[in-house]
Structure formats: structure tokens, C-alpha cells
Amino acid sequence: MNKEISGNELCPCGSKKKYKRCCRKKDFTWARDEDGNICRVVSASDELIEEFHKSRKQFFDVFGRDSIQDDPLLLGKYLVSDTDYDNDLDQAMEAAGIDSAIAYACKKTGLLVSQQNINKLTDVEIEEWNDAITEFNNGSIEANPITSFITKLEANIEHLIFAYGLVLDKYANNIAPSTGPVEFMIKFHITKSMKVLRSIRLLTQNSMPDTVFALLRTMYESYIYILYALSNPKEAEEMLFATLGLDSGTYRYPLNADGSIKSKKIAIGIKSGKEVKLTINNYQVIKLTKSKSELEFYEMIYELLSKHVHPNLSVLDQCFDMNKFDHFISLHKVDGIVYTNAIAAIILEYIASNILSESILVNDVKHVVKDTRDKIINILQELDLIDGGSESRRILAQRIELFSI
Numbered sequence: 001m002n003k004e005i006s007g008n009e010l011c012p013c014g015s016k017k018k019y020k021r022c023c024r025k026k027d028f029t030w031a032r033d034e035d036g037n038i039c040r041v042v043s044a045s046d047e048l049i050e051e052f053h054k055s056r057k058q059f060f061d062v063f064g065r066d067s068i069q070d071d072p073l074l075l076g077k078y079l080v081s082d083t084d085y086d087n088d089l090d091q092a093m094e095a096a097g098i099d100s101a102i103a104y105a106c107k108k109t110g111l112l113v114s115q116q117n118i119n120k121l122t123d124v125e126i127e128e129w130n131d132a133i134t135e136f137n138n139g140s141i142e143a144n145p146i147t148s149f150i151t152k153l154e155a156n157i158e159h160l161i162f163a164y165g166l167v168l169d170k171y172a173n174n175i176a177p178s179t180g181p182v183e184f185m186i187k188f189h190i191t192k193s194m195k196v197l198r199s200i201r202l203l204t205q206n207s208m209p210d211t212v213f214a215l216l217r218t219m220y221e222s223y224i225y226i227l228y229a230l231s232n233p234k235e236a237e238e239m240l241f242a243t244l245g246l247d248s249g250t251y252r253y254p255l256n257a258d259g260s261i262k263s264k265k266i267a268i269g270i271k272s273g274k275e276v277k278l279t280i281n282n283y284q285v286i287k288l289t290k291s292k293s294e295l296e297f298y299e300m301i302y303e304l305l306s307k308h309v310h311p312n313l314s315v316l317d318q319c320f321d322m323n324k325f326d327h328f329i330s331l332h333k334v335d336g337i338v339y340t341n342a343i344a345a346i347i348l349e350y351i352a353s354n355i356l357s358e359s360i361l362v363n364d365v366k367h368v369v370k371d372t373r374d375k376i377i378n379i380l381q382e383l384d385l386i387d388g389g390s391e392s393r394r395i396l397a398q399r400i401e402l403f404s405i
Contacts, residue, residue, distance in 0.1 A: 002031035002041060012038050013122035027119040042120060081328035083207040104141070105132035146334070146386075149379035153337050156375055157201045160344045163368040164194040167351065170361050181237040182229045186355065189222035189229075193347055196222075200340050209336035210318045210329075213308030216336075216343055220301060221282065223347045228285045230354065235277070242267035242276035251276070297399035300392055301339065334383075338376060342396060345372040345403070353404045370405040 005012070007020030012030045015022050023030060028042040044052070055074050059067040062075065072078075080088075086107060093103045106112050113121065113129045121129075135141060172187040196219045200212045229236040245251030251267040254275070265279050286298040307315050321329050345368075352365040377400070380393050 002033050002039065004029045004031050004041075005038065011122075012040075013124045015122070015124050023122055026122070078327075081207060081330075083328070083330065087207060101133050101136040104136040105129050108132045145382050146379065149375065149382060150334055150337055153341050153375050153379060154204055156341055156372055157197065157204065157337070157344070159368055160341065160348070160372065161194065161197055161201065163348055163365050164190070164197060164344075166361065166364060167348070167356070168194060170358060171351075171356055181240045182233045185229050185236055185240050186226050186351075189225050190347070190351065193219050193222045193344070197340070197344050200336075204333070204337060204340075207328075207330055209333040210308070210315075210331065212336045212340055213305050213332075216339055217302070217305035217309055219347070220305065220343050223343065223350065224282050224285050225280070226347070226350065226355075227289065228280050231285070231288050238276045239278060239280075242269070243278060245269070291402065293395070293398040293402055296395045300395045301343075304339075304392070334379070338379060338396075341372050341376055342400060345369045345376075345400065349403045349405065366405045369403060373400045373403055373405070376400060 005019055007018065007024060009019050011017050011019045011022035013023050019030060028040055030038055031041045032038050052073075056067055058075055059065075059071065067073075089106065090103065093106070102112075109125070109128050109132055111121065111125060111129050113126065118126065167190060172190055175184075175187075196215050200215055203209065203212050203215075242251045246253070246267055250270055252270060253264055254262040254266055254268055256262045265277065267276050267278055268274070269276070282302070283298070286295055289295070306312075317331055318329055319325055319327065348365050349369045352362050352369065356362045356365065377397065380397055383389075384393065
């Protein structure tokens, strides 16, 4: 049973005043529980009580039992992080036309002061709120250029999606009778890249940028397959027919003596008996470009992305912090957004320079690519000013300088 603290004790709010001359006049009390811990006791509103009952019902619906003392009060905490909450609050305030100073104070203090709740807050909390309002109105907040650049790059993902959409409409979906297997394969990988890019956009919007790296490897491999299809059209055509033939029954996997599958990297024609490779050597494909910058970028980006695809303790910081495993940890937002823009632009630039023929479409795509490149260079330069630069940034900068725009 909680018991209100003595009026002569120092107020727990931190004002350094006695409780009777401070928070005792508020619409809450400071109390001490059976273990001696001090807590703030506030009367619950009807709305809060209703949400509590909903939460208990949800727990029962999921686990088939009533919640007990050490169970989480709200299961929703496993779905929404503090960052998600802050982002949703920012968007809601912006949509409601809330004054920017109030939005800033709310984000900084975690409070939202109003006439309805001011007496439920301590004087110290109200002072913190007022200081934040003053700080904003005095213009003493220093803008972070990295935040500005990364915000522009995050928004640019939508521009890239629009460019892919235009390519799908004006090129990929123009399936004329003359469309051959290689062109069909290229269009497939363009479409697949578009799907990945849309997924990444949703992940970044929902504060899950670490998880984009695995998807980025899929997108980058689509780029390699496009390179392969153009440089090895005969082999690419055979691979396409063999892959489809496994489903239709015209090809099969090689078998061991006991009838088990020997390898899934090769298909054998049922009638011809010819063996066809179903996979490609990514490194050998990149080497065919004879570009040092392309090869350096491949070696750097493939190692980086693979860390996030396979179980790898070198990315432990994505899940573990302060002696706690936390699926909401997100430390690589900048890299995730930068490399998303870079790889999506690399694919677009290549198809605009080597595949597309309609001049307006080529110019439209290259406009988006150039804009993306400029945004990436801006943030790379700003990051270099902060820490003196890195090898991975140098390699990325050299790769996007190859763009023919």
C-alpha cells in the first residue's frame, strides 16, 4: 500500500523545496511504497482505465491467461519504439498545424503542457517546458547539416520509385512480339528492384533502417544479373529457359546414385542432356566491366551487405546495447539510406545509358540519377568534414562519379 510522503520531506520533483510547499498543491501525490520506493500517484482518467482493460483483454486473447504482476502492461510496446512514437507525434502535430515551438518543446521534454494537465506536472517539468519554448523562439538551436541531408535523401527514395515506375510504364511493359528472353530477364530484374525499393521505403519510414541491408543485397544482385544478361546473352537465355524448365518438367537437377539431388546450381535438359548453370559468379561478372571503381565498389558493398544477410556477430550493435537485447536498436540509418539511394541510382543510370532508347525517358531517368548523385555527394562531404573521411566513402564517391549524366 502506497503512503504519501511527509510534508517536511524534500520534494522528489527536484525543486529542493519541502513537499508541503511544492507538489502537495498539485493534482497528484508523491508516495512511498512498501519497498521504500517513491512514486508519483495520479488518478487515472476514464479513458486510461478503458485502455487498461483493453490491454488486459488483449493479453488474454494472445496468451490464454490473465496477466500477472511481472507481465507487460501494454503488448504494443513490442510493435512501436520510442522513435516510432516520436515520428508519429511529429507528423500528427504537423498535420494539425501545431506551433513549431510547441512541437520542439514536446520532442525535447517528452511533455505536452496544456491548461487541462498543467496541475498534473511538477514545477520543474513546467520550467523545462518553458525553457524549451524560449530556446526555440530565441533561435538558439543549431541545425545539424547531416540531419538535413539525410532527410533529403530519405525523401529522394520516393523520387527513385517514381523513376522506376516511369521505366516500367514506358519500357518494361512494352512487351512487343520482338521481346527476347534476355530483354525479358532484364525487365524482370528492373521490376524486382522496384519492389525492393518500395519495401525499403516502408522500413525507413517505420524506423527500421538496419533491416534494409539484406534487401539492398537483393537489389545489387539484380544489377549484376542485368550486367550478366547484356554481356553473356546466350548463357543468360539458357539460364532463363532452364530455370523455367525446372517447373515445367523440361529440365531437372543432377542426381546422385541414390536418387537424391546432387546440386541445385545446375539443370539438365531432359531431352538434350545438356547441363546449364543456374547461378552466376558475381565477381567474374563485375570484372567484365574492366572498371577499377566498379570492382572496388563491389568488394566493399558485397562484404558490407553480406554481414547483414548471414548471422554475423560483427553487427551485434544492431541488437545489443547497455546489457540488453533490443529489437528496436537502429544505429545505421545514414548508411542504409545512402546506400539505398546509391544502388537504386546505379541500376537506373546503367539502364538509361545502355538499355533505354526513348530520349525523353532517358533524360527523365538521368535527371533523377544526377539529383540523387548530388545529394549523396553532399552528405559524403559533410561526413568527411566530421571524421576525416573513410575508405568506404571514397569508394562510393568514385563509383557514382562514373555516372554518364
